[in-house]
Amino acid sequence: MKAIPNNLLISVCFAMHVSAQVSAQIEETNTGSILEEALLLKEHRHYAMIHAGDLDRGREFFLSESLACATCHTIDGSNASAGPDLSNIGDKLGRGDIIDSILQPSAIIADGYNLTEVETRDGEEYSGILKKSTAEWIELKGAGEVSARIATGDILNRHTSELSLMPEGLHLALTQQDLADLVEYIGSFKRPESESMFHQGTPNVIPQISKPIALIPFHSERHQFDRPVWFGQIPGEPNNFLILEHAVSRIWFLEKRAQGDKKTLFLDLGPHLSKNGARGLMGLEFHPNFRENRRYFLALHIYEKGQHIAFTVERKASADFKKDSGEPPRTVLRWNATTASHTGGGLEFGPDGFLYVGMGDTGPHEDPNGHAQNMIPSTLHT
Numbered sequence: 001m002k003a004i005p006n007n008l009l010i011s012v013c014f015a016m017h018v019s020a021q022v023s024a025q026i027e028e029t030n031t032g033s034i035l036e037e038a039l040l041l042k043e044h045r046h047y048a049m050i051h052a053g054d055l056d057r058g059r060e061f062f063l064s065e066s067l068a069c070a071t072c073h074t075i076d077g078s079n080a081s082a083g084p085d086l087s088n089i090g091d092k093l094g095r096g097d098i099i100d101s102i103l104q105p106s107a108i109i110a111d112g113y114n115l116t117e118v119e120t121r122d123g124e125e126y127s128g129i130l131k132k133s134t135a136e137w138i139e140l141k142g143a144g145e146v147s148a149r150i151a152t153g154d155i156l157n158r159h160t161s162e163l164s165l166m167p168e169g170l171h172l173a174l175t176q177q178d179l180a181d182l183v184e185y186i187g188s189f190k191r192p193e194s195e196s197m198f199h200q201g202t203p204n205v206i207p208q209i210s211k212p213i214a215l216i217p218f219h220s221e222r223h224q225f226d227r228p229v230w231f232g233q234i235p236g237e238p239n240n241f242l243i244l245e246h247a248v249s250r251i252w253f254l255e256k257r258a259q260g261d262k263k264t265l266f267l268d269l270g271p272h273l274s275k276n277g278a279r280g281l282m283g284l285e286f287h288p289n290f291r292e293n294r295r296y297f298l299a300l301h302i303y304e305k306g307q308h309i310a311f312t313v314e315r316k317a318s319a320d321f322k323k324d325s326g327e328p329p330r331t332v333l334r335w336n337a338t339t340a341s342h343t344g345g346g347l348e349f350g351p352d353g354f355l356y357v358g359m360g361d362t363g364p365h366e367d368p369n370g371h372a373q374n375m376i377p378s379t380l381h382t
């Protein structure tokens with residue numbers, strides 16, 4: 001397949017055409033100020049939240065050439081276009097989230113649908129949604145039929161953008177009622193409840209249990225944690241636990257005591273905050289001989305120079321097991337993730353004494369490089 005340079009991708013993309021129209025409109029009416037823009041968004045959002053829409057009109061907008069929704073989204077479950085398939089978006093997102101996806105596409109990017117930007121060795125630039133990838137090539141998709149296959153050997157730089165391919169400013173092409181109609185139409189896409197779904201483990205009706213159960217907080221409410229992702233007992237210490245906080249990348253030592261629980265810092269790796277995708281601490285596993293060698297392993301995901309990188313590092317606890325020893329960590333495994341989402345993070349020692357590392361499925365791309373089965377890591381230390 002012949003590669004398609006970025007400028008061509010953009011010129012054939014209806015969506016970009018819409019953005020151009022929209023910015024022209026802003027200039028003409030001189031409503032370009034950020035405040036007015038924010039107010040307009042708010043008013044559109046509020047109206048569409050509380051007003052029902054007309055399904056037929058919504059369908060017309062969706063299929064219209066000027067809005068171009070259908071050039072980027074399938075609604076038949078095929079997921080053949082650049083944007084996510086919307087056939088069950090009504091199950092996935094509430095009305096407010098659907099409105100936000102249309103009004104501010106880059107505010108929250110659907111998992112795995114960040115824009116990938118590539119620069120080749122001969123100076124061509126491409127951007128699009130990474131749909132397929134093998135060891136030899138990657139395929140980027142734009143609106144409609146636009147797509148480009150780029151040989152991995154030709155790639156000089158590859159970057160995951162924090163922007164959406166979906167154009168901003170679509171609300172300027174829609175009245176408040178138009179938006180309500182469009183949202184009504186999209187929100188009506190729901191997966192049919194069926195027998196087969198029931199057997200796949202998604203019951204239509206969830207029966208209430210006859211004897212209610214109580215959920216009792218494990219530690220005192222005085223201690224709060226910032227998006228905890230992992231919790232476990234320190235081997236051989238029945239009252240002592242570690243808790244991992246995800247994006248802020250801190251580990252807390254929690255001591256259960258008769259006089260009240262106590263929380264102290266075990267390790268602080270500094271924040272790995274990011275708008276999109278999961279970054280920061282993901283998981284922890286103690287060495288099977290932790291009490292003798294104090295070794296433990298961490299899964300850490302970071303974002304560096306437009307690339308999502310997953311690490312497995314080994315560290316050592318202090319002699320009293322109450323904090324990290326401060327000794328330099330050892331990188332056991334490092335690999336560049338294919339996308340910015342679903343990059344795993346579970347660590348577990350098997351009964352065979354091997355450390356098993358969860359690699360993730362890269363979201364909707366379903367692990368195109370087969371990392372989970374047959375990995376060629378960037379670095380592997382034994």
Ligand code: HEC
Pocket residue numbers: 013014015016062067068069070071072073082083084086089092093098101102105106108109110111113114129142143164165166167170182186
């Ligand atoms: C140029 C391509 C393009 C066009 C045109 C486009 N979209 Fe999108 N859309 C995307 C991409 C890519 C995403 C995923 C990234 C994101 O969340 O912004 C997306 C995300 C969405 C989502 C959220 C999906 C999810 O699973 O969370 C909705 C809803 C949506 N679009 C609706 C629309 C509607 C309605 C229109 C027409 C008014 C439209 N889109 C036009 C590319 C496009």
